[in-house]
Amino acid sequence: MKDILTGVFCIAFCLFFWVVATTFPQAPKIYNSPAVYPQSLIILLFFLAIILIASSIRQKIKSSPQVIQSRDLYKPLLISATLVGYLILLFTAHFLTATIIFVFVLFRLLGGSWKGGIAFAVLLTIGEYLVFGSILKVPLP
Amino acid sequence: MDFFQLYTVGLPLVLQPDVLLMAVGGVFMGITIGALPGLTVTMAVAILVPLTYGLSPLAGILGLIGIYCGGNYGGSVSAILVNVPGTPSAVMTGLDGYPLTLKGQAGRAIGTATIASFIGGFLSVIVLSLVSPVVAKLALGFTSAEFFAIGVLGLSLIAYLGEGSFLKGLISGVIGLVLATVGSDPISGYPRFTFSQADLFEGIPFIIAMIGLFGVTEILVQVEKGDHLKRVNQALKKIIPELKTLLGLLPTVIRSSVIGVIIGAVPGAGGTIASIVSYGQQKRISKNPEKMGKGALEGIAAAEAANNSCTGGAMLTMLSLGIPGDAVTGILIGALMIHGMRPGPILFKENFEMVSAIFVGMFLANICMLVIGLTGAPLFARLISMPKRFLNVAILAFAVIGSYSVRNNFFDIGLMLSFGFGGYLMYKVGLPRTPIVLALILGPFIEDNLRRSLLLVRGDVPMFIHTLVSRPISLFILLFTIFLFIFPLLRRKLKLFQWFQNKDDAK
Known part of the structure; x- marks a missing residue:
């Protein structure tokens, strides 16, 4: 099942990029055209996706279908949502405030204690600020 | 250029305090990351x-x-102490290391792994420094046809990074x-495909993609x-093995190092294959093959010397030709580029001080690995027992800062998160994720050289193919590439190495 999903995604990916590539200007000589190289790759990907789907269907007939493991999927999704929240927070709040909140929330989500979360959030944020921002001169958000 | 210039030019640069501090800190961090199962060296570097x-x-x-x-060696610590290889290349180390731990000799096993890793790594840097200038000199005469062939050779890594499926690797x-x-057409x-987003005009920054794909x-x-915590309860004693034991292991270490350097230089082969081949070879010629797998020091020495000597081999193709030998050297190409250098023959010509300093720095890294490995083993044993949430949270925070700092914009953080998810x-x-990153690095290089070559022959494809096969070097590279593409298929047909095909190649 997951191979079929992958194949369908690849075909959708190919269609999208193909349609966009058709809007590129044509050059007098085909080898100068900006569309030819990506379109060649898209054709290759399309055929590879078809092979993947075909081999998956053949395997499905031979054996039991593969399914996507959804064990504990909610945690990675929560972490991803937290990361998006951190990005939004960085727009609106100062780096130090945003990072302390982000680290604390993430630490709690991963099973850490309240006290440990607060201490770790403050220490990590200040550590990052001093090491990267002050010593290594890395631009911080 | 004489032999000593290979090292003397770069030595004063390496002896700067900031450089020494970073080299030592890097080794320490590498051993820590390598020792923690699940955290990859590729991720840390990205x-x-x-x-x-x-x-x-x-x-x-x-x-x-x-x-x-440091990371290549660090994997052996957890393999020996808790029978969970911190890196896939340490899988063979655990076969003999863990039985020694069960016998109460974990210290001896770690000591042997550390010394074998050091000798393997050290010898590989000697080979790297002697061979890479020769390869780079040869590559100076290359035309766009050869560079196109080299780019395709680099892509042959895909055949090895499919994590069990060649087709999925290709996709x-x-x-x-x-x-x-x-980004802009070369x-x-x-x-092309920028959707009027100015941040995409220069293409997708592969550092951003790497942070997302490997970090997040x-x-x-x-x-x-x-x-899941892995508790280490054993106190580590007698870490440095007796001199007689070490001398007895020396031929094994040297032989395994040679195997490691050769395999490391083949794009995509890497430390896991090197340690398996070397271990197998050692078992074949051992005087006591029945003891291997039950706590034989020669097994640990063979595996560790081979997987650490791969670093020199992988760096050889990276520095002299600009082709990554594995995922980490792929990222190092990116690192050199963001510091204004392009690995390959030109680097030797225009920035030899840097190349020489890298050689010296690699010697230094191996010495640091020896010292830190022998003295810090008890600390790394404790780190294995630490809850991973601390590092996971810190890594995600670093990933956000790192992706922002590439071009100082929030778009890159969003792009990194998209790649991560x-x-x-x-x-x-x-x-598999590694082929995407590899293609992002090599893609522009391949397209540029392919289209330049086609321009030279006015789009005449048969003439282009004739150019490729009529030049001996490009023909050799293409034949070698075809071999590398076909070999995994043959390997699967012959049902070789099947038991490690499901291992994660990302490390």
Whole structure:
């Protein structure tokens, strides 16, 4: 099942990029055209996706279908949502405030204690600020 | 250039305090990351590349090389102590290391692994420094046809990074090649697939993609698997083995190092294959083959010397030809580029001080690995027992800072998160991530040289093919590439190495 999903995604990916590539200007000589190289790759990907789907269907007939493991999927999704929240927070709040909140929330989500979360959030944020921002001169958000 | 100039030119540069500090710190961090099962060296290097911006190029690069060298060795610590290899290349080390731990001799096993790793790594740097200038000199005469062939050779890594499926590796690689076309067309300058987003005109920064695919994805996978602790209860004693034992292991170490350097130089082969081949070879010629797998020091020495000597082999193709030998050297190419250098023959010509300093720095990294490994083993044993949530949270925070610092914009953080979540979905459906990054690095290089070559023959494809096969070097490279593409298929047909095919290649 997951191979079929992958194949369908690849075909959708190919269609999208193909349609966009058709809007590129044509050059007098085909080898100068900006569309030819990506379109060649898209054709290759399309055929590879078809092979993947075909081999998956053949395997499905031979054996039991593969399914996507959804064990504990909610945690990675929560972490991803937290990361998006951190990005939004960085727009609106100062780096130090945003990072302390982000680290604390993430630490709690991963099973850490309240006290440990607060201490770790403050220490990590200040550590990052001093090491990267002050010593290594890395631009911080 | 004489033999000593290979090292004397770079020595004063390496002896700068910031460079020394980064090299030592890098090795320490590498051993720590390598020792923690689940955290990959590739991830650590990818995340830390942008954080080296504020440093001098040499300090930054040697810090990353330190992580690479230390990480390769660090995997052996957890393999020996808790029978969970911190890196896939340490899988053979655990076969003999863990039985020794059960016998109460964990210290002896770690000591042997450390010394074998040091000798393997040290010998590989000697080979690297002697052979790479010769290869680079040869490559100076290359035309766009040869460079195109080299780019395709680099892509042959895909055949090895498919994590069990060659087809999925190819799909992942081609997706990466399509994504590599995002940005200005190399000939006409027309913006392709940028959707009027100015941040995409220069293409997708592969450092951003790496941080997302290796950093964020890796943590999401870790979170899904859970925070399982591995307790190490044994006190580590008698870490340094007796001199007689060491001398007895020396032939094994040297033989395994040679195997490791050769395998490391083949794009994509890497430390896991080197340690398996070397272990197998040792078992074949051992006087006591029945003892291997039950706590034989020669097994540990063979595996560790081979997987650490791979670093020199992988760096050889990276420095002299600009082809990554594995995922980490792929990222190091990116690191050199953001510090204004392009690996390959030109680097030897225009920036020999840097090349020489890298050689010296790698010697230094191996010495640091020996010292830290022998003295810090009890500390790394305790780190294995630490809850991973601390590191997971810190890594995600570093990933955000790192991706912002590449071009100082929030768009890159969003792009990195997209790659991170995309990488997680790829993991769920079984698509390997490394080929995408490899294709993002090599894609523009391949397209540029392919289209330049086609321009020279006015788009005449048969003439282009004739040019490729009529030049002996490009013909050799293409034949070698075909071999590398076919070999995994043959290997599968012959049902060789099947038991490690499902191992994660990302480390």
